Amino acid sequence: DAGVIQSPRHEVTEMGQEVTLRCKPISGHDYLFWYRQTMMRGLELLIYFNNNVPIDDSGMPEDRFSAKMPNASFSTLKIQPSEPRDSAVYFCASSSISGANVLTFGAGSRLTVL
Amino acid sequence: GQNIDQPTEMTATEGAIVQINCTYQTSGFNGLFWYQQHAGEAPTFLSYNVLDGLEEKGRFSSFLSRSKGYSYLLLKELQMKDSASYLCAVRDWGAGNNRKLIWGLGTSLGVNP
Numbered sequence: 001d002a003g004v005i006q007s008p009r010h011e012v013t014e015m016g017q018e019v020t021l022r023c024k025p026i027s028g029h030d031y032l033f034w035y036r037q038t039m040m041r042g043l044e045l046l047i048y049f050n051n052n053v054p055i056d057d058s059g060m061p062e063d064r065f066s067a068k069m070p071n072a073s074f075s076t077l078k079i080q081p082s083e084p085r086d087s088a089v090y091f092c093a094s095s096s097i098s099g100a101n102v103l104t105f106g107a108g109s110r111l112t113v114l
Numbered sequence: 115g116q117n118i119d120q121p122t123e124m125t126a127t128e129g130a131i132v133q134i135n136c137t138y139q140t141s142g143f144n145g146l147f148w149y150q151q152h153a154g155e156a157p158t159f160l161s162y163n164v165l166d167g168l169e170e171k172g173r174f175s176s177f178l179s180r181s182k183g184y185s186y187l188l189l190k191e192l193q194m195k196d197s198a199s200y201l202c203a204v205r206d207w208g209a210g211n212n213r214k215l216i217w218g219l220g221t222s223l224g225v226n227p
Binding site: 042043055095 | 218
């Protein structure tokens with residue numbers, strides 16, 4: 001398996017632009033998580049899905065953030081409009097209900113909003 | 115409230131042993147994880163404890179005391195490649211079937227030759 005695949009790896013955009021981050025989880029994993037990591041706040045859970053259904057989105061900062069999982073092999077995290085304070089590394093992770101729900105992370109998408 | 119504390123930074127010498135502590139306060143508990151994260155990379159799973167005691171996996175061991183809200187990660191025979199951030203995370207079952215992890219900010223370990 002290729003692991004969790006995220007794109008883009010790096011994104012530099014200007015304030016006000018729309019940003020879309022993409023994730024392909026490991027095949028067979030039924031949980032998908034979106035995290036944001038900054039030096040100040042560490043890893044923050046934004047939202048997670050179980051069998052493509054959003055279960056907890058309480059970590060989504062505000063209405064500018066939205067996430068979808070149209071099928072078991074694809075998810076997107078969208079920021080519209082983006083702001084400089086959104087600059088961070090965004091990780092997607094997936095897990096299976098078996099095996100203690102250990103998370104496998106993607107390589108991350110480093111977002112810089114100017 | 116929910117809180118996880120771990121030291122911000124530690125340094126050690128190649129070949130030595132280092133212990134990274136983690137204390138936690140959560141409303142529920144259903145397992146504690148340790149992840150390793152090299153600079154610029156994603157976190158990778160190291161260990162999982164759900165019962166009290168020591169779990170050993172090669173050079174790495176992890177200990178848990180649920181009554182004390184305490185865990186440590188023990189790294190033996192340190193190698194330069196062990197220089198990384200070590201993240202402690204607790205699965206807080208909370209109300210209902212919630213699979214959230216509460217994360218510490220990580221301990222940055224530097225290994226010197």
